[in-house]
Amino acid sequence: MEGSIIYFDNAATSWPKPEEVYKAAENYLRNGGANPGRSGHTRSIDADRLVYEARERAATILGAGEPEEIVFTFNATDSLNMAIKGVLEPGDHVIYTSFEHNSVLRPLTSLRRNGTITATMIACDASGNIDIQDIEKAILPNTRLIVCTHASNVIGTVLPVKEISKLARNYGILFLLDAAQTAGSIPINLQEIKPHLAAFTGHKGLLGPPGVGLLYVRKGVSIKPWREGGTGSRSEEEQQPEMMPDYLEAGTMNTPGIAGLNEGLKFIEKTGISTITEREFRLAYKLRAGLRDIGRVKLFEPVREHQSVAVVSFIVEGFDSGELGYVLEQAYGILCRTGLHCAPWAHRTIGSFPQGTVRFSLGYFNREEEVEHALKALREIVCRF
Ligand SMILES: Cc1ncc(COP(=O)(O)O)c(C=O)c1O
Incomplete structure (x- = not known):
């Protein structure tokens, strides 16, 4: 990476x-x-x-x-x-x-x-x-x-x-x-x-x-x-x-x-759309599973994971989301979106307003190694700060 x-x-x-x-x-x-x-x-x-x-x-x-x-x-x-x-x-x-x-x-x-x-x-x-x-x-x-x-x-x-x-x-x-x-x-x-x-x-x-x-x-x-x-x-x-x-x-x-x-x-x-769906789902599943295992990470989960797209939102306790996004890019090369994602009521609904969340959204061209790298980065950040 x-x-x-x-x-x-x-x-x-x-x-x-x-x-x-x-x-x-x-x-x-x-x-x-x-x-x-x-x-x-x-x-x-x-x-x-x-x-x-x-x-x-x-x-x-x-x-x-x-x-x-x-x-x-x-x-x-x-x-x-x-x-x-x-x-x-x-x-x-x-x-x-x-x-x-x-x-x-x-x-x-x-x-x-x-x-x-x-x-x-x-x-x-x-x-x-x-x-x-x-x-x-x-x-x-x-x-x-x-x-x-x-x-x-x-x-x-x-x-x-x-x-x-x-x-x-x-x-x-x-x-x-x-x-x-x-x-x-x-x-x-x-x-x-x-x-x-x-x-x-x-x-x-x-x-x-x-x-x-x-x-x-x-x-x-x-x-x-x-x-x-x-x-x-x-x-x-x-x-x-x-x-x-x-x-x-x-x-x-x-x-x-x-x-x-x-x-x-x-x-x-x-x-084939089913190949795309399956691949994006597999990546998001791995990401969500990894995030659940990191202390201080609060993951905002969809009600039924199999009925979701590869959009994953979380916060890290003690971290401003914007600041975390900055560290992820500067130290680990991870480009993501932080804040309210143009959906303020969604954040009020999940309890993350007004600070918002860090959002990792995955696509067909992402790879499992990238998910692993991101999870490693977050583990390091949580340990260090
Ligand atoms: C659910 C939803 N609706 C509408 C839009 C607007 O899309 P566009 O920026 O292409 O106009 C977005 C973009 O993020 C979206 O996520």
């Missing part, structure tokens, strides 16, 4: 990427470069084909019904804002959980503060358990939307989204799934979970570059575009064309990012 770094920050963004991801983004910029779907020349047509290929591949991997249900955005935050602001009307009520990321909490707060909506937060327990009955009890006649993260970006717990989705459907309420932390790490089948809307980001488990996200809009779901403009289609019309995905994709897209994402998706197809 001497001299090298250990990257344990995959929940923020995954690194490294498969080699083909770098190559495809560079190849598009050097040798393609045209705006997809805008012009009639061959390079523009090729770029359009590339975008369609990535859309089709994402739809297949995520189990969408049709490629047109997949909209390219710029990240999960973009997708969540488009979904939340695209479906809510004045007077609507929203239900969300205490494990949501700021990309859900902040749009809801601003809509609440300007009087557009009311909202109810359902508290999870410290290990991520959520009682579906608590959600059902919070439903009001004007409840329009339930938003839920698929997995906590703080402790890794996978939430019972299929059951929540079913509840929403039973009451005729829209269900928005935030799959930022699960796509590419655990299998997702949109036709089984049946959300109306789902937000994805391209740069985490889907292994693409930053700057690309995906929004799934189930066929028939009514949504307003929050960005309108050029689509390269029906240019004679003054209003936004209503056909999907153009309806929600105004403006030049991040084509080099999509080219890279397409290769990230191919890598997932080739490797």
Whole structure:
């Protein structure tokens, strides 16, 4: 490990990427470069084909019904804002959980503060358990939307989204799934979970570059575009064309990012999602087991370890988390994330607010030796200080 770094920050963004991801983004910029779907020349047509290929591949991997249900955005935050602001009307009520990321909490707060909506937060327990009955009890006649993260970006717990989705459907309420932390790490089948809307980001488990996200809009779901403009289609019309995905994709897209994402998706197809899940789970299992054995380490555990992603949070008694992160990098080359991870209510829920935790988030390219090195580092730190 001497001299090298250990990257344990995959929940923020995954690194490294498969080699083909770098190559495809560079190849598009050097040798393609045209705006997809805008012009009639061959390079523009090729770029359009590339975008369609990535859309089709994402739809297949995520189990969408049709490629047109997949909209390219710029990240999960973009997708969540488009979904939340695209479906809510004045007077609507929203239900969300205490494990949501700021990309859900902040749009809801601003809509609440300007009087557009009311909202109810359902508290999870410290290990991520959520009682579906608590959600059902919070439903009001004007409840329009339930938003839920698929997995906590703080402790890794996978939430019972299929059951929540079913509840929403039973009451005729829209269900928005935030799959930022699960796509590419655990299998997702949109036709089984049946959300109306789902937000994805391209740069985490889907292994693409930053700057690309995906929004799934189930066929028939009514949504307003929050960005309108050029689509390269029906240019004679003054209003936004209503056909999907153009309806929600105004403006030049991040084509080099999509080219890279397409290769990230191919890598997932080739490797197999179950192989990725198993490998990430094995690494996280080893890490959690090792952390439990170190005195002064408090591990924040998911309720059922087999239903979690490889996001591991802990604190070391007597240590500020930020300071510990600094020591881990400076003395041991371990890059991780400390603090609140853009999820303040999750930390209130697990009892680590306002200091936050140290978060090790593992990816497919991490190795067992890296986990062993990190555990050794923590044992040394705990003994020394
Ligand atoms: C659960 C969750 N939702 C949304 C986001 C936002 O993702 P992005 O930064 O790609 O917009 C994140 C990012 O960490 C996340 O963990």
